[in-house]
Amino acid sequence: xKDAFSGALLAWFDHHGRHxxxxxxxxxxxxxxxxxxxxxxxxxxxxxxxxxxxxxRFPDVVSLADAALDEVLHLWSGLGxxxxxxxxxxxxxxxxxxxxxRFPEQYEQVVALPxxxxxxxGAILALSLGQRHPILDGNVKRVLTxxxxxxxxxxxxxxxxxxxxxxxxxxxxxxxAEYTQAVMDLGATLCRRGTPRCDDCPLSAxxxxxxxxxxxxxxxxxxRRERPLKRTRMLxxxxxxxxxxxxxxxxxxxxxxxxxxxxxxxxxxxAFAQATLDLAVESVGDGAPLRHGFTHFELEITPVRxxxxxxxxxxxxxxxxxxYNPRSPARLGLAAVVSRxxxxxxxxxxx
Numbered sequence: 001x002k003d004a005f006s007g008a009l010l011a012w013f014d015h016h017g018r019h020x021x022x023x024x025x026x027x028x029x030x031x032x033x034x035x036x037x038x039x040x041x042x043x044x045x046x047x048x049x050x051x052x053x054x055x056x057r058f059p060d061v062v063s064l065a066d067a068a069l070d071e072v073l074h075l076w077s078g079l080g081x082x083x084x085x086x087x088x089x090x091x092x093x094x095x096x097x098x099x100x101x102r103f104p105e106q107y108e109q110v111v112a113l114p115x116x117x118x119x120x121x122g123a124i125l126a127l128s129l130g131q132r133h134p135i136l137d138g139n140v141k142r143v144l145t146x147x148x149x150x151x152x153x154x155x156x157x158x159x160x161x162x163x164x165x166x167x168x169x170x171x172x173x174x175x176x177a178e179y180t181q182a183v184m185d186l187g188a189t190l191c192r193r194g195t196p197r198c199d200d201c202p203l204s205a206x207x208x209x210x211x212x213x214x215x216x217x218x219x220x221x222x223x224r225r226e227r228p229l230k231r232t233r234m235l236x237x238x239x240x241x242x243x244x245x246x247x248x249x250x251x252x253x254x255x256x257x258x259x260x261x262x263x264x265x266x267x268x269x270x271a272f273a274q275a276t277l278d279l280a281v282e283s284v285g286d287g288a289p290l291r292h293g294f295t296h297f298e299l300e301i302t303p304v305r306x307x308x309x310x311x312x313x314x315x316x317x318x319x320x321x322x323x324y325n326p327r328s329p330a331r332l333g334l335a336a337v338v339s340r341x342x343x344x345x346x347x348x349x350x351x
Contacts, residue, residue, distance in 0.1 A: 003169075003170055003172060004206060005147065005170045005203060005206070006170050006171070006172045006179055008202040008203055008206075009179065009182045009183060009186060009202060009203065010172075010175055010178060010179055010182055011202065012182065012186070012202035013178055013179075013181065013182035013185065014178075016185075016189075017178075017181060017182050017185045018044075018181065018185050018189075021035075021044065021048070022035075022048060022051055022052055022055075023035040023051065024181075027127055027128045027177070028103070028128060029103035029105070029124055029125070029128040029129065030060060030061055030103050031055060031128075032123070032124050032127045032128040033103065033116075033124050034051065034054060034055060034058075034088070035047065035051055036120050036123050036124055036127075037084050037087070037088050037115060037116075037120070038050060038051055038054075038079065038084070039137075040081065040084060040120070040137075041080075041081055041138075042079060042080065042081070043188075044188065046079070047079075050075070050076070050078075050079050053075055054075050054076075057071075057075060058072075060101065061092050061095045061096055061101045061102070061103065062092075062096050062101045064088070064089065064092040065089070065092035065093045065095065065096035065097075065101075066096075067089070069086065069089055069257055069333075070257075070259075070331070070332055070333055071331060072085050072086075072088070072089045072333070073085055073086075073257055073258055073332075073333020074331045074332055074333045074334075076333065077258075077333055077334050077335070077336070077339070078336045078339070080336065082255060082256060082257065082258060082333070082335070083115070083256065084115060085333075086251065086256060086257055087114040087115025087116075088115060090114040090115075091113040091114045091115060091116065094113060094114070095113070105125070105129060105131075107121055107122070107125060107131070107133060110124055110125060118136070119135045119136045119137050119140075121133070122134055122135045122180075123135045123137070123180060123184075126176045126177055126179075126180040127177050127180055127181065128177075130176050130177045131176065132171060132172075132173060132176050133171070133176075134164065134167035134168040134170075134171045135167065135180055135183070135184070136160070136163055136164055136167050137184065138187070139183070139184050139186070139187025139188050139191070140167060140183050140184060140187060141154045141163055141219060142187050142191055142193065142218075142219055143183060143186055143187045143191045143203075144163050144166045144167060144170075145163065145209075145218045145219035146191060146196075146207055146208075146209040146210070146215060146218045146219070147203055147206065147207050147208060147209070148166055148208055149208035149209045149212060149214070149218060150162055150163060150166075150218070150219070151220065152220055153219065153220045153221065153222055153223065154219050154220075155222060170183075186201070186202075186203070191203075196215055198210055198215060227293070227294075227296060227297050227298050228297050228298070229297070229298045229299075229300060230297050230298070230299050230300070231299075231300045231301075231302070232263050232264075232299065232300070232301055232302070233263065233264040233265075233286075233301075233302045233303075233304050234260070234261040234262070234263055234264070234301050234302070234303055234304065234341065235261050235262050235263075235264050235269055235272060235273075235304050235306060236261055236287070236303045236304065236305045236306070236341065236342075237261075237262075237269065237273065237279075237281060237306045237307070237308060238305075238306070238307050238308065239307075239308045239323055240307075240308065240310060241323075241325065242325060242327065243323035243324055243325040244261065244323070244324050244325075244326065244342060245261065245262070245277075245321060245322075245323060245324075246259040246260060246261060246321070246322050246323075246324045246332070246338075247259065247260060247261070247262045247320060247321055248319065248320050248321075248322075254294065255335045255338075257333065258333045258334060258335050258338070259322060259324065259332045259333060259334055259338070260334075260335060260338050261303070261338065261341065262276070264304055268283065269281055269283045269304050269305075269306035270282070270283060270306070273306065277321075279308060280308075280309040281306045281307060281308055281309060282306060282307050282309060283304070283305070283306050284305040284306055284307055285305055286302055286303065286304055286305070287302070287303035287304075287305055287344060288303075288344070289301060289302045289303075290303070290337060290340060290341060290344070292336075292337040299337075301337065301341065303341055303344070324342075326342040326343070
């Protein structure tokens with residue numbers, strides 16, 4: 001192995017790498033694809049139980065493509081970044097309709113799938129088929145930036161181009177699957193963001209950042225930008241059985257395709273219900289606000305509680321509205337913060 005970087009990394013991986021991840025037991029392109037999409041912006045320990053439940057229900061491309069989006073989102077609920085699930089479902093339909101349910105083995109075809117970028121496509125083909133493609137996820141960026149002391153925030157195009165060059169130069173001709181897993185494992189377990197374990201790192205002797213005594217300076221942080229605080233009011237409208245009215249969100253925007261309580265503007269719960277739903281309700285009062293963080297902003301949600309008046313009529317579109325009983329929940333896709341709102345609603349009733 002001519003490259004000292006990959007040679008040292010593979011030797012370390014043989015003894016200290018992760019070899020028992022569920023997608024490694026049967027590293028088919030489909031299973032690796034699902035795992036890589038789940039692992040985008042999410043840690044392995046969080047992903048493992050989701051991956052097991054997801055692939056048990058959807059063991060192949062066709063079963064995923066044929067499923068209703070609601071069921072896919074339900075199994076994704078709590079994992080966050082729901083566009084990943086919607087893209088996974090869309091891509092499965094492409095694979096079913098254009099590739100006969102088989103996962104393509106050509107890089108150009110894989111990278112063209114919805115939700116699959118350059119690094120994800122490379123990882124899928126490297127880990128499942130041993131094809132030589134470099135990867136550059138967040139862990140790999142951190143390893144390469146420190147090892148070569150690459151200045152600048154990795155999100156800048158010039159810095160990213162340099163890192164892709166380095167990733168390509170270190171990717172070996174043989175044992176590509178093992179190397180790909182190894183470089184991700186190193187970033188996740190030793191070359192961590194806040195507390196790197198340099199003394200245990202197989203690359204420490206050649207690491208330029210360590211030689212300079214500046215490990216903490218690499219990679220350079222994203223330029224700081226204040227996250228604005230946005231506020232909204234959500235209507236928690238209960239019927240006489242304790243079910244809460246939920247609305248299906250548009251596919252675009254936050255929580256796309258998920259079920260949420262309807263958002264209120266400045267109007268009262270009574271006015272909204274009458275005008276939008278043709279329902280008569282009575283207000284119960286506001287609950288304590290909940291905060292939820294997104295990548296670019298903070299959201300403060302004030303729950304506005306109301307009850308459906310007995311005998312109130314009103315017809316609603318079944319594909320847009322549903323009465324959801326949190327005590328015996330249906331299999332719907334809910335954002336984590338919506339689950340928290342519903343839990344708080346039950347707790348406040350029982351208090």
